[in-house]
Amino acid sequence: MRSARSWSGRIVIVCTEGEWAPELPPAVPAVEIYKWYRSSLPPNSHEALVREYVTSASGPGLHPATLDRLVEPWLGKDGQPAFYRQIAQADQRFTDEIQGRYGEITLPVLVCWGEDDTWIPVAKAHELASCISSAQLRLFPGAGHLVQEDTPAELTEALLSFLQP
Numbered sequence: 352m353r354s355a356r357s358w359s360g361r362i363v364i365v366c367t368e369g370e371w372a373p374e375l376p377p378a379v380p381a382v383e384i385y386k387w388y389r390s391s392l393p394p395n396s397h398e399a400l401v402r403e404y405v406t407s408a409s410g411p412g413l414h415p416a417t418l419d420r421l422v423e424p425w426l427g428k429d430g431q432p433a434f435y436r437q438i439a440q441a442d443q444r445f446t447d448e449i450q451g452r453y454g455e456i457t458l459p460v461l462v463c464w465g466e467d468d469t470w471i472p473v474a475k476a477h478e479l480a481s482c483i484s485s486a487q488l489r490l491f492p493g494a495g496h497l498v499q500e501d502t503p504a505e506l507t508e509a510l511l512s513f514l515q516p
Contacts, residue, residue, distance in 0.1 A: 394426070401425045401434060410467035410495030417500055453482040460486040461513040465494030465501060487513070 392400070405421045406413060413421070425434040460483050464476035473490065480488035489509045494501035 392431070394431070397431050397434075398422065398426055408470055408496040410465055410469075410493055410497075410501050413497070413500060421497075421500075450482065453479075454484065456483045457485060459513075461509065462486055462488045463498055463506060463509060464488065464490055465496055465498045466490045466492050467494060467501075468496045470496040489513075 401422050402418065405418060424430050460480075462476060462480045462483075464473060466473055468476075476488055476490065480486040491498050491502045491505055491509075494505075498506050
């Protein structure tokens, strides 16, 4: 999910899932292989798949407690089918439908992106920022796709600085 929020007439975009690019995260081929199982994949196999999927989003790797927190919602009788629904909905056409309107954004925008994002290449960050004339691009060295987990202090500083009137 790409997260966009507005505060005091400013917009912040932090890409947190693979909506911006047609490329799918590296773990998705494994998800595709098992997609037909949806909720019938044995729970322990499903959990292992989700753990690998989430782990692949971090540049430096996740603390075990953080990994547990990010994996937990995708487990159990409700979480497991929701995981596969979320994967199935990662479709470039949804971005394509609105991308032409990005140029209409006139509020200041901060695009935050991990330099080591293996899910969506950093070139897509430059492309996104170039579509919005009021955008600033902030790249985070050492961060993967999970900028908020990989470099939380640096992201917080960037957000506070950007959101200062």
